[in-house]
Amino acid sequence: MTLHANDLHVSVGDKALLTDVSLTINPGDRVAVLGANGAGKSTLLSCLTGESRLDQGAVWLNQRLINGLDPQASSKADNDPRARARCMAVMPQNVTLAFPLRVHEVVAMGRSPHQDEAMTRHWQRDAMRLMDVWHLRDREYPRLSGGEQQRTQLARVLVQIWEGRETSGEGHYLLLDECFSAADPAHQHTIMDSVGEFATAGVGVVAVMHDMALAAAWADRVVLLKNGEVVASGPVELLTMTQVLQNVYDLPYLIAHHYAKNNRHWLSRNSLAAQERARQVVSV
Amino acid sequence: MTIKADAMTVKADAVTIKGEAVTVNDTNIKLTEPLIKRLTHGQAWWSALSRQGPRSGGLVACLLVLCLCLLTALWSLMTGPMELQSNDLWRALGNVLTGQPVAGSADWVIRELRLPRVVLAMVVGAGLAVAGCVTQGVFRNPLADPGLIGVSSGAALAAVAVIVLSATWLEGWKGLTGPWALPLAAFCGGLVVTLVIYRLGTRDGQTQVALLLLAGIAINVLAGAATGILTYVADDQQLRDMTFWSMGSLANGRSTEITAATCLIAIPLLVSISRARVLNAMLMGEQVARHLGYSIQRDKRLLLACAALMVGAGVAISGMIGFIGLVVPHLLRLLIGPDHRLLLPLSALSGAWLLLIADTLARTLMPPADLPVGLVMAVIGGPVFLILLIQQSRRWL
Numbered sequence: 001m002t003l004h005a006n007d008l009h010v011s012v013g014d015k016a017l018l019t020d021v022s023l024t025i026n027p028g029d030r031v032a033v034l035g036a037n038g039a040g041k042s043t044l045l046s047c048l049t050g051e052s053r054l055d056q057g058a059v060w061l062n063q064r065l066i067n068g069l070d071p072q073a074s075s076k077a078d079n080d081p082r083a084r085a086r087c088m089a090v091m092p093q094n095v096t097l098a099f100p101l102r103v104h105e106v107v108a109m110g111r112s113p114h115q116d117e118a119m120t121r122h123w124q125r126d127a128m129r130l131m132d133v134w135h136l137r138d139r140e141y142p143r144l145s146g147g148e149q150q151r152t153q154l155a156r157v158l159v160q161i162w163e164g165r166e167t168s169g170e171g172h173y174l175l176l177d178e179c180f181s182a183a184d185p186a187h188q189h190t191i192m193d194s195v196g197e198f199a200t201a202g203v204g205v206v207a208v209m210h211d212m213a214l215a216a217a218w219a220d221r222v223v224l225l226k227n228g229e230v231v232a233s234g235p236v237e238l239l240t241m242t243q244v245l246q247n248v249y250d251l252p253y254l255i256a257h258h259y260a261k262n263n264r265h266w267l268s269r270n271s272l273a274a275q276e277r278a279r280q281v282v283s284v
Numbered sequence: 285m286t287i288k289a290d291a292m293t294v295k296a297d298a299v300t301i302k303g304e305a306v307t308v309n310d311t312n313i314k315l316t317e318p319l320i321k322r323l324t325h326g327q328a329w330w331s332a333l334s335r336q337g338p339r340s341g342g343l344v345a346c347l348l349v350l351c352l353c354l355l356t357a358l359w360s361l362m363t364g365p366m367e368l369q370s371n372d373l374w375r376a377l378g379n380v381l382t383g384q385p386v387a388g389s390a391d392w393v394i395r396e397l398r399l400p401r402v403v404l405a406m407v408v409g410a411g412l413a414v415a416g417c418v419t420q421g422v423f424r425n426p427l428a429d430p431g432l433i434g435v436s437s438g439a440a441l442a443a444v445a446v447i448v449l450s451a452t453w454l455e456g457w458k459g460l461t462g463p464w465a466l467p468l469a470a471f472c473g474g475l476v477v478t479l480v481i482y483r484l485g486t487r488d489g490q491t492q493v494a495l496l497l498l499a500g501i502a503i504n505v506l507a508g509a510a511t512g513i514l515t516y517v518a519d520d521q522q523l524r525d526m527t528f529w530s531m532g533s534l535a536n537g538r539s540t541e542i543t544a545a546t547c548l549i550a551i552p553l554l555v556s557i558s559r560a561r562v563l564n565a566m567l568m569g570e571q572v573a574r575h576l577g578y579s580i581q582r583d584k585r586l587l588l589a590c591a592a593l594m595v596g597a598g599v600a601i602s603g604m605i606g607f608i609g610l611v612v613p614h615l616l617r618l619l620i621g622p623d624h625r626l627l628l629p630l631s632a633l634s635g636a637w638l639l640l641i642a643d644t645l646a647r648t649l650m651p652p653a654d655l656p657v658g659l660v661m662a663v664i665g666g667p668v669f670l671i672l673l674i675q676q677s678r679r680w681l
Contacts, residue, residue, distance in 0.1 A: 051574065098566075
């Protein structure tokens with residue numbers, strides 16, 4: 001049960017957006033995707049969801065081909081969007097609403113692929129509490145602030161794969177595209193902790209991020225993109241290496257050094273959290 | 285431990301549901317369908333999720349408007365230049381149901397003059413309102429009314445072309461389709477305009493409103509010009525047939541045409557209502573709707589074809605009637621919110637009701653003159669639209 005992308009190539013005209021990107025997300029993974037603007041982070045995410053058409057390569061979701069061509073069987077991508085939506089939830093960068101739905105109606109939409117909006121109201125309530133939008137549930141979505149809107153959308157996305165948290169979680173995936181950009185620091189960390197709970201339960205999480213500190217404090221693994229290619233991919237400790245940051249972001253040495261030092265600091269919080277998780281597992 | 289669902293009063297916090305198993309006060313019980321309903325459907329969950337409760341009693345609202353519709357229909361059958369007694373009405377309606385031949389002038393007036401008109405007004409009103417609701421939902425914009433974006437004028441152009449050219453260029457068309465010739469031609473015209481507008485106004489799933497409305501204006505102008513050219517080449521009889529397009533009237537329906545229009549409106553109307561979930565998901569944009577597991581391209585094409593069919597059939601039989609598609613969904617959204625599962629059926633009923641009132645006014649205000657219902661709608665709809673705009677500008681600025 002994995003989300004597996006193999007040898008992805010995407011280009012528009014003669015400009016290559018992604019070149020030879022491979023990625024495997026296992027149950028419980030917390031993967032952060034980082035890179036400069038225009039490095040291909042969002043393109044990678046839209047390949048994983050089956051949105052972008054691939055020039056080459058393929059994406060498998062729990063052994064089902066959802067994007068590209070199977071090199072062996074050369075069969076076409078299996079297109080059952082509802083089955084895909086039941087095990088993969090995606091949060092785009094920002095979502096505007098054409099007409100003013102209320103917050104709890106937006107969250108209930110997360111159950112739309114399962115068509116059990118009325119039966120899962122307790123999950124919707126829990127998701128809203130988790131994202132701290134419970135007190136806003138009767139407000140109209142377009143009138144919320146940017147951060148509140150993002151938290152509402154995240155509650156919707158979490159509700160979509162809530163089974164992943166209740167049961168073993170295997171085979172469920174959460175794809176987040178810079179969903180914390182407008183949230184305040186306190187919410188950023190509580191949100192990441194809640195998303196982390198899903199990962200602990202076995203949901204595979206991929207998050208596109210800009211904030212290196214947040215990534216260092218949260219992720220297990222990082223994928224660093226530059227000009228559509230994977231520059232480095234591996235444990236989150238990569239973010240503490242000055243040369244890596246210099247290369248990925250084209251930073252001067254001194255600034256990269258500062259970032260690396262800062263990331264080491266945040267990483268210690270991550271390892272503390274990991275120890276705590278380990279202790280919880282032992283006590284259970 | 286067995287629990288009778290009827291006798292159960294458990295505090296929500298004492299119940300946890302995990303997969304198939306439910307724990308009530310630390311005792312596991314099997315989760316059965318009635319029990320789930322009991323646990324999740326109760327009023328307690330609504331009051332927990334929304335302090336104001338559901339937006340409104342949806343079913344109650346629908347029934348209310350349906351009753352209003354029926355009462356208005358009876359009132360409409362009773363009023364007119366010829367005075368009728370109420371027992372005339374009941375006898376005539378009974379005769380319709382039992383299928384007896386026409387007997388007496390009162391019976392004839394009701395069955396041949398007023399009843400077809402009432403039915404037609406309701407069907408066309410429902411179709412136009414739902415078509416407006418659908419196009420506004422698909423284009424994600426409250427201004428995307430079939431009249432404003434040119435769908436109606438495209439349909440009217442096609443219908444006029446059939447009237448004028450059926451003797452010459454389009455000879456085969458009329459022979460091919462019989463009483464369905466006008467509605468089908470109007471549908472094709474509406475569909476072509478819808479597709480053109482969609483191509484022009486939408487980039488990457490985002491609709492550019494300004495582009496959409498400007499393209500709509502251009503298409504309205506073009507269709508108007510082409511209609512004008514056809515008017516020049518038309519002979520006297522064709523001119524008489526055509527005049528009502530410009531103003532809209534429900535007086536010209538004959539029973540075969542009404543049957544055709546009813547079929548062409550009822551089917552897409554029901555299909556649209558069955559796709560309410562997709563329209564809801566599309567409120568958040570096509571990308572999100574895709575992530576929620578809908579085949580957006582297919583559903584969008586289906587919905588736009590439905591809207592074009594409803595507008596085309598409506599325009600073919602009753603000419604251009606504006607504002608219903610714009611005003612009815614807009615007002616309802618202010619009242620009950622944008623959930624299409626409620627909005628679409630309620631739009632159908634309210635549109636039927638509104639056009640019925642307008643048509644009854646049109647034929648009774650200045651008897652025996654029969655005002656074009658399009659004019660009455662414009663007189664009602666224009667000010668309402670302006671008030672809406674003023675309210676919105678206060679709200680958004």
